[in-house]
Amino acid sequence: MLLKPKAKNARAKRFLVNRDPKIVENGKTALFVRGSTTSQVILDTLKDLYSLRKPDAINFTKKNEIHPFDSETSIEFFARKNDSSLFAVGMHSKKRPHNLVLGRTFNYNILDMIELGVERCTTMQQFKAQTCAIGMKPLMIFNGEAFNQNEDLARLKSILLDFFRGEAADKVSLKGLEYVITVTAGPAGANGETGLVFFRAYTTTLKKSGTRQPRVELEEMGPSLDLRVRRVRQPAEDMWKQAIKMPRELNVVKTKNISRDGLGDKYGRIHVGKQEINKIQTRKVKALKKHLDAKPSKRQKTSDDMADSD
């Protein structure tokens, strides 16, 4: 159990406050770890995923005795020390060749993880395309209805979205849409084995199309991975519920009674309550006073006479 560090100067205090829970969180950092035995394929995969994830990524180059599905303590320790909530562990054994475990943590405890077998990997170096700048947000495409139907693939989709999300942004530069990641769910095998999941990454070039929207042309950038889902650890119900809970401050406050029409004019709506016109307090005018006894006044008589005379 790690002791909570105490800050001895202002800089350390700022560092620790940055790691505290916040309303709007920092971008998630990913940690890339190697298992006790690795293969070239899995090392290439880790290296490429790390370069896609930069700058919010930490790469451990030394080998570690780490088995995420058997023991959680290693991962949780790393997550706490490095303040990383995403992790990728790569290892290789005869039983599970080219094994990649992707997962995420919540409050420094493992939330969920998925074990993938990398059946084929083409690295970024093998594609002669120009790589995009570091830190760009990718466009993500998930092809296949299996991502909605199959529980394991739905978990993979959620983890991959989190992994390649980049920093949260409410605006994006239309010039900065430089790369695309496509994940396609392949068909199930003939003997009932789960299908391959095809992970591809491309750089985009936007060409003129004569209309406002440009024409997209893609060039494969890498890495190109063929993955097979092995084991999946779904999150615990209560942990998931707590992780989804959004703080009240983030709830969007709906402005009521204000609307804009097509021309951009702003309209406001005022609700006036029920008015009792009889009881409205106005300035007192004696002439308008209602007499309790309906006595015809002298003046009225004379006007009547005048009317009669005419």
Place this chain on the structure above:
Amino acid sequence: MDVTGILDEHKNRFKSIQVERLVPVEFDLGLLACFDVNMIDEAQLRASQKARDTYLQELSREGAQLMINELFSLPTTVDEDSVYATLPAIRTVLPREKPAPKEKPMTRWEKFAKIKNIQNKKKSRMVYDEDQGEWRPRFGFKGVNNDDQKPWLIEVPGNADPYDDQYKARREEKKERIDKNKRRAQRNFEENLAVEKGMKPRDMRKRELQSALVLSKGSTASMGKFDDKLAGEPKVKGLKRKFDPLVKNSDKEKSNNMEILNRVSKGEAKATGVVNVRKAQRAINNAKRSKKQE
């Protein structure tokens, strides 16, 4: 004038941006993601690797085209030389990395400011110092307010002793202000702690005082039995001094004496068999460090 010919020529010059999809594609533009549930051509995926990759690239291009079409139709803002599209809120539920922060209770000042509706006025970091003719920070290093040279002249106030050091008085006032601030911050901290535990601050202080009182009773040989009592002090039960019987079991007497001897000569760990892990670890670390330095 027949312009259809020219229009067709113009259209044919550029490649189409339309993409046909049977089932409309779902977008989550806040994440720059799209989810396509259309049927995939399985034959292509089972074919050779090259055919598969070409098919996947085609699929991806169409998906990317659809997304670019959507993104370019979003409301935009122009900033310097780039055009930004305002993204809508995220629709997929993604988990946070840490739980939401607990709401901190308001400090005394915050409560007061809320009642009086006092707004926080933002002050700038730099202030123009006319004497030196340059911008200096309002506080901190080389700040305007902690310069000992300023003011170069202090008038003695009407009611003060003319022989008093006014500069000293200023410095002491500043120290007092700092101490006051620290005391208030400490008070806020204690009040916050009490509120988090669900007690009123006054009750918490009362409890702390009572526990300190009980502890202090143990420092007298008679366990505070004959101490002067305060008004309203509660009676403490069970605080007695324990004496061993005069005639003890000989084995027990021997083990007690050996324990005392071991404690004095060899240490607490050897005597009682209980090891303070933290101290032991620190001793080991210190030894390692001193060995490294050699």
